[in-house]
Amino acid sequence: MASQRVFQLGLRRAAVPSFSKVQPAGRMVQRRLAATQHFGESEGQQILAKQRLRRPVSPHLTIYRPQITWYASSLNRITGVALSGTLYLFGIAYLAAPTLGWHLETPSLVAAVASWPVFVKVGAKLAVSFPFIFHSLNGVRHLVWDVGLGFKNVTVTQTGWAVVGLSVVGSLYLSLLA
Numbered sequence: 001m002a003s004q005r006v007f008q009l010g011l012r013r014a015a016v017p018s019f020s021k022v023q024p025a026g027r028m029v030q031r032r033l034a035a036t037q038h039f040g041e042s043e044g045q046q047i048l049a050k051q052r053l054r055r056p057v058s059p060h061l062t063i064y065r066p067q068i069t070w071y072a073s074s075l076n077r078i079t080g081v082a083l084s085g086t087l088y089l090f091g092i093a094y095l096a097a098p099t100l101g102w103h104l105e106t107p108s109l110v111a112a113v114a115s116w117p118v119f120v121k122v123g124a125k126l127a128v129s130f131p132f133i134f135h136s137l138n139g140v141r142h143l144v145w146d147v148g149l150g151f152k153n154v155t156v157t158q159t160g161w162a163v164v165g166l167s168v169v170g171s172l173y174l175s176l177l178a
Contacts, residue, residue: 079135
C-alpha cells in the first residue's frame, strides 16, 4: 500500500511543472484570486447583518409531531438524574449527619415516616417508585435495542407506550399495595 502511494505521489510531482520561485518543487498549490476591499468595523457588521437575514432558516422541532420516543428519552434522562442525585444527596447527608447532629439512622427514619398521614406516604412512595421503575424498564428496552432488536417504527412506539403503562401500573402497585 505504501509503495502504491509513493508511486502516485511521484507521478503527480512529475506531471506538475515546478515553479521554484512560487512554490516548492513538485507541490500542488491551489490559487484563488479574489478582489478584496477594506471595510470599517460598522460597515462589516452591517454586511454580516444583511447576510444573516438572507440565510435559510432550518425548521425547528415545533413543526414535527411529538413522538413517544422524544418523551421517553427525555423522561429516562430526567429519572436517571433524579435517582442518582437523590442517592448522592442522601449519601452525603448520611455521612455528614453525625457532625451536624442529624438522626438519619433507620429507626429514626422509620419513626418519622410512620407519623406521616397516609396520603403523604403514598405520594412519597409514588415519587420514588415511578422514576425507579420507568428508568429500569426503559433501560431494559435500550438493552434490547443494543442487541439489535425492535427498531421498526411500530415496535418502537409499542414498546415506548408499554414502558409507560407498566411503569404506571408498577408504581401504583408498589405505592398502594406493597
